[in-house]
Amino acid sequence: ETGVTQSPTHLIKTRGQQVTLRCSSQSGHNTVSWYQQALGQGPQFIFQYYREEENGRGNFPPRFSGLQFPNYSSELNVNALELDDSALYLCASSLGTSGGIHEQFFGPGTRLTVL
Amino acid sequence: SQQGEEDPQALSIQEGENATMNCSYKTSINNLQWYRQNSGRGLVHLILIRSNEREKHSGRLRVTLDTSKKSSSLLITASRAADTASYFCATDGGGTALIFGKGTTLSVSS
Numbered sequence: 001e002t003g004v005t006q007s008p009t010h011l012i013k014t015r016g017q018q019v020t021l022r023c024s025s026q027s028g029h030n031t032v033s034w035y036q037q038a039l040g041q042g043p044q045f046i047f048q049y050y051r052e053e054e055n056g057r058g059n060f061p062p063r064f065s066g067l068q069f070p071n072y073s074s075e076l077n078v079n080a081l082e083l084d085d086s087a088l089y090l091c092a093s094s095l096g097t098s099g100g101i102h103e104q105f106f107g108p109g110t111r112l113t114v115l
Numbered sequence: 116s117q118q119g120e121e122d123p124q125a126l127s128i129q130e131g132e133n134a135t136m137n138c139s140y141k142t143s144i145n146n147l148q149w150y151r152q153n154s155g156r157g158l159v160h161l162i163l164i165r166s167n168e169r170e171k172h173s174g175r176l177r178v179t180l181d182t183s184k185k186s187s188s189l190l191i192t193a194s195r196a197a198d199t200a201s202y203f204c205a206t207d208g209g210g211t212a213l214i215f216g217k218g219t220t221l222s223v224s225s
Contacts, residue, residue: 002144004157011214033212033213035213035215037155039155040217041217042203042215042216042217042218043158043213043215044214044215045204045212045214048211048212054183054204055211056210056211056212088155088159090158092213101145101148101164101207101210101211101212101213103148103160104148104158104160105157105160106150106155106157106159106160108156109155109156109157111155113165
């Protein structure tokens with residue numbers, strides 16, 4: 001059984017650019033959630049995908065978008081990058097239904113720096 | 116916005132001592148979870164306690180939940196240097212997303 005993996009590990013972009021982060025969920029998990037963690041803060045929920053459909057969204061602008069693929073892997077896309085987007089982006093997978101929170105398994109994260 | 120607030124923000128203890136950290140939250144929950152994070156990397160799930168449970172144990176961890184006070188505590192007994200990490204409580208707020216607090220940074224020195 002493989003754990004949650006994320007790529008890339010680190011990324012440096014400039015303001016205004018676009019970025020795509022990738023996540024492979026744990027085997028058998030059908031739900032993927034994305035979080036943004038600024039330095040010294042707790043993770044903030046961006047959105048969740050369940051069986052390829054968005055299943056909840058946090059307080060993030062539309063330039064944050066995502067996808068979930070049939071194999072339950074996922075992408076997070078951020079357009080028009082801003083300096084405040086610099087953060088650790090965490091992906092978490094779980095086995096769940098469209099409601100309720102289950103134990104989530106986190107990947108190691110992608111550290112995004114926007115210059 | 117953050118639902119949970121951990122207290123204290125930072126805690127320094129010696130190996131062998133117990134560490135207690137507290138979490139308060141604002142809305143009704145289905146369950147509350149505690150996670151550990153080492154050096155700004157991925158979070159590791161420690162324990163989940165459901166709203167109808169009052170106490171739960173897992174190895175050296177003991178978690179309590181008081182839904183009337185909207186609070187929880189995490190006790191780590193006989194701390195080790197390897198327990199040095201940030202600890203977060205997370206609630207579901209009745210929804211589909213985990214809502215994290217700012218965390219408690221625990222430092223265990225030998």
